[in-house]
Amino acid sequence: MPTGVVAFTVAVTGFALGVSTGVVVLGLRVLVGTLAVARGFARGERARVAAMTGRAVPESVYRTPGREGGGVERMLRALRDGQSWQDLAHVVFSFPLRVVTFSLALT
Numbered sequence: 001m002p003t004g005v006v007a008f009t010v011a012v013t014g015f016a017l018g019v020s021t022g023v024v025v026l027g028l029r030v031l032v033g034t035l036a037v038a039r040g041f042a043r044g045e046r047a048r049v050a051a052m053t054g055r056a057v058p059e060s061v062y063r064t065p066g067r068e069g070g071g072v073e074r075m076l077r078a079l080r081d082g083q084s085w086q087d088l089a090h091v092v093f094s095f096p097l098r099v100v101t102f103s104l105a106l107t
Contacts (some may be wrong), residue, residue: 001102007041008095010034011088028075035084042087060087 014034022029039062046057063081077086 001098003041003044004095004098004102006104007038007091010037011041015088015092025072028072028079032075032078035078035081038088038091039084041091045090084097 011034012028013036018027018031018034021030042060046059050057062083062084063077
């Protein structure tokens, strides 16, 4: 639960800040950073599931942004990675389920 709270807070805050400042280049950087953090939380979640079930969870395939092009072009390529957006969506939409199951387990 504590990890879920931190992940949800970082994901929602980073997404809202990135979208609201998307007009300037700073918003793109915030969104790329938020997606990178979501990737990290997804890696941790896969490791936790593997430890609990005893079976390895396959790693996700991420698109590599590449080195060619300017900074904005590279950031836009990173934003087109569908798996990173799925990781962010998992963090956000799994939070209510985590709260309910944590509350039921605690009571």
